[in-house]
Amino acid sequence: MTVPRIGVLALQGDVVDHMRALEAAGAEATPVRRASELDAVEALVIPGGESTAMSRLLEVFDLFDPVKKRLDEGMPAFGSCAGMILLADEVLDGRPDQRSFGVIPMTVRRNAFGRQVDSFETPIAIDGVPGGPFEAVFIRAPWVERVGAGVRVIGTVEAGAESGRDGGEGPGGRIVAVRAGVCLATSFHPEVTPDARVHEYFVGMVRGANAGPVEQEERGTPE
Template identity: 60%
Template sequence: MLHTTPTIGVLALQGDVREHRAALEAAGARTVALRRESELDAVDGIVIPGGESTTMSRLLQVFDLLEPLRARLKEGLPAYGSCAGMILLATEVLDTRPDAEHLDALDITVRRNAFGRQVDSFEADLDMTGVDGGPLRAVFIRAPWVERVGPDVEVLARVPHGQAAGKVVAVRRGSVFATSFHPEVTGDLRVHRLFVDTVRSQFASP
């Protein structure tokens, strides 16, 4: 693998796969649509897009990806999850199905659909640690929020105002990131650049 141009897999079971791939490629990465364990073995990082988290959990099992992906994450594979991706990366998920699986890559407690139903989707400008150039326009669609953050997890962004003011909506542990919102739909590449730069720096040749 050529690590100056990292190869990032976008989990292609459901969700905004095309939008994430376009943003990652514009940010300097090579991308693949990831559905098989053999494809997982060939990537330097992974993005888990938004979608329906319980459906994605079931499809991970159907495609025999759940345990291989857990193993790669434990080995240090960089990962970024948006919305449902945040839920799947968490160690604890509230308001989910009892049979739903998650990947245990971030020591956080996440509440599904915390902001409400589809009709309660909204946008907000927020500051995010590690992202320069002013506030991000964040799009929240049936989004989760983080109710508990483990001691090794850094809070990157909170809702700035409104009834949900102060709720945690972006976190990081080393090379694993998660956001409640969808940067892939706004045309703002800064979150994807941050992830691509993280992958590149972790896997850069000495």
């Protein structure tokens, strides 16, 4: 089985833990700080951190447009927390000059679950990730308030699992994990736990994308 080479955007945020988790999931992980490094990878992880800082640094390092081009061309991507915000096509409570890649049709609210002191952990079931509930860690996390056509909700938390504001609730609670084709996004930080199942799921997505078209059931269904 071919080992996929997956980059981790290494401008700011939790880079090292994502690389560790990708290696545990059977991928070759490499940091991406410039366009030449982006050209050498099959997929990209956008880590948690501070989304406005990442947006600015992507411009400073002349990486925003190259990443956007690869994403528009179908490169698989996984965004956690701030990475989820950067993949969304609409961001609430962001800075006016903040840019996102807009490859997942969804509305994400920054810091929806509260401040750093409101961080929490809770087990959630993730559709497509076997082995029982995943212990999800939320740190100044966003949530998803709207999903568009082709976006599948794969993880929610019950309202009341945290001290956030009202809103962002899907059929099973607040939306915290989605998949749209070859893009995956979570509002929590799977990389800070020793459980590599979410990264294994993404590595499987990358392998599937390299093998041919994504199966229809994996693309999600329109609203």
